[in-house]
Amino acid sequence: MSHDMVRAAHHDAAFPVDPDLPVDNPGIEEHVPRYTDVEVAAGNRAYRRVLALLALVPVLAIVNVVCYFAIPRNVGFNVLGTNFNAHALALGLTGGLAVLLIGIALVSWGRDIMVDEEIAEERHPAASSPEERAAALVKVKAGIHESQASRRKLILGALGGGVGVLALPAIVLLADMGPHPTAATRRETIERTIWAEGVRLVNDVTAKPLKASDLEIGQLVNAQPENLFYLHGTDYLVEKSKSSLIIVRMDPASIKIPASRQDWQVDGILAYSKICTHVGCPISLWEQQTHHLLCPCHQSTFDLANSGVVVFGPAARALPQLPITTDADGYLVARGDFTVPVGPSYFERDSSKDFKEGDQ
């Protein structure tokens, strides 16, 4: 084996020998002409291919426009179990293909027809030369001198201070982005729901009041306060995101009801906030046998047979329970609002009153 691998046969100035490196830089590879360069017929074929690709573009464009007007809106059809919108599909296939063909033609032109000899360009260091730096410094010094900033130093300080202080009005200008969550505002907003004494629990879809006697053991009902349905728009959504309830009926003998909450339930019918104490998803998945309620967003799991304490997942606090009773007609009604704020935690929240495992 020869030693050519280590030493370049000839050295040009661009690739000087570096004795620290085990192998010399052989220099840029010799250019090998492509098939399309040496074979005239192949070159012509590449040319025709590019032309053919580009010739298809106007055809597809016309088909695209025809499809736009000819295909009726919202006609669907099924292919392999997938429903396609005929109009969108035709538009997308013809348009996408046309655009793609332009791309392929251009790339093909660049790859097969344009001269493909690599060229080298010199790089220059990102930094300026010492002379340029010195010259720049001279100009900077002249500018500083002429501005008199070095003699009358307070101007710069005053200017910086002035501009800096302007950040204050700029930030204050944003103070009206929303109401300020002072203690009083919080009590009227995130710490309150529209539940109140005597408000009926109604089915969340039909808005029909719920009779205690109609609920069976193991049953779960999504409920809302009756007065929610008087609201509309934003008010409706804001209140619904706090007042949503899960009502479950369990066998009173098989569940733990602490002494302080004996009168919060009606014969094993318990009402909990549906809003997860983690980040506020509506909890929906009910495991009837274990009495567990699982949030589908982040899988926090609450034990409804034990005052809603967390048994799994990232939620930290028990689900708030709504004290309920029945009215004269046997319908479920609230005994008041929730005793603690519902939904996700926030900084000012006093979480000492939440139910904890072992509380009586």
Added chain:
Amino acid sequence: MAKPAKITSSSPVLETRRPDVEADGLARFAGVGSFLDDRVGLAKIARFGLRKVFPDHWSFLLGEIVLYSFIVLLITGVFLTIWFRPSMMELEYEGTYQLMRGLPMSEAYASTLAISFDVRGGLLVRQIHHWAAILFIAAMTAHMLRVFFTGAFRKPRELNWLVGVGLLSLSLIAGFSGYSLPDDLLSGTGLRFVDGLIRSIPIVGTWLEFFIFNGEFPGDALIARLYMVHILLVPGILLALIGAHLTMLVYHKHTQFPGPGRTESNVVGYPLFPVYMAKAGGFFFVVFGVLILMGATMQINPVWAYGPYNPAQVTAGSQPDWYMGWVEGAIRIMPNWESHILGTTWSWNVFLPGVGLMGLLFTALGVYPFVEAWITGDKSEHHLLDRPRNAPTRTALGVAGMTCYGMFWLAGGNDILATQFHLSLNAITYFMRVAVFVAPVIAFIVTKRICLALQRSDRERLLHGSESGIIERSPEGRYSEAHVPISHGEAWTLSQHKQYSPVEATPGVDANGVPLPGGGVSRRRALWSRRFFRHDIPKPTRAEIEEAHSHDSHADDDVKALEH
């Protein structure tokens, strides 16, 4: 520029033959060219830029995909703004989609349905827009990994890396604010999560929540505000940063992979005009065309499937777009830590995995180039890329980071994993809590070992050439595999990289206790440096290669000599 040939009456006219350059077109700057040159110096710009060299490598296309999908996002986004109404005002749906007639919903959702069902081409453009957003961030992630693993972030490109980190973080905001706009059930669920996330920020969380949502969740202002963020604020900053990114790219000239004739002081490749204009321009149309075909054939975010946002409803298996999956996973597997101190609530279970983890990722990405330079003590400029194996610790760190990200990302689908593979959701969650810490360590060790093995293999190739795969049997019955020499070009490519030695600890003062101008090297820094370069396989020296080659070529003689 060629001047037009002047023919005087006295000169003998032999033959009218133009030079090739003139035959190819322009003889001089005239018309529009001259008009522009007179006003903005077009010729100077053309002279500087037209023949700029770009090196060729498939991985350099990743950044191009990002740029092109951004352009597609701008084009399709403008189309969507023509019909979308960013309003949370309630109305009763009276559009084409039968199943929702009469349902109260926000104007934003109703207009999204109108784009999907009533505007011809609307569904297609909406789907292209969504696919482009997904591709935008995916290609950006891949581009960033390429830059990381090849060391392209090193001096002088650290600032461009920082701009890239800024682009990545803003793109997440762009994506999130975009898929929150339709105000369907899924996007509302995402906003509910963001509300919980903002609330969890200690001290200012509630204030931020009230300011962003204009009061309580969901409020009446959020969609309009997100719309401003999505179509003006973030794209504006993105455009400015992309401009800075590309300007620095042009100034630094593109990095290149090592190879014959490639040095730190040159750039080898094809000129911008015409080859790269054709290839890169063509590639824009390829990316656009593929995105249109994806929008046509692959359904994404069917906003009509689950109805308008309803704070009392959620669908099981709700997932964010892929790029938020790792945050989702962190939120899911975080233990339920919360502190209750003096009537306040510190929601670590949401704040740490949400705000904290995102901050950690972008901080780690931002400081990495500077930390690596500090550890290696390398202050030189780099334009030749590293082959990832030649920076084993960096490569291992990168793979460890990817693995950590991947584990969080998988955890974001723990419910899907549980149902698809019939596993216990709880077991997956507990597993992932450990895996996000342990898997990166394993990945680090394995990757580093693979890199070192590849370094050894390079060393072997340099010394003994390539295995031919031909087993020869000598007359005596010995079997041996013949090695064929590798090309000079390959030998150069395998051996040209710089090998570093760890920085040594030095005191920062001279013998008289006077501080030295450069300062010293602390022992901690020297320790990190030793760790960083530990185990590197030294590449063979010139003498070793020559010695090995002469040995190989005399191997047959040796055998004979032994036999006598």
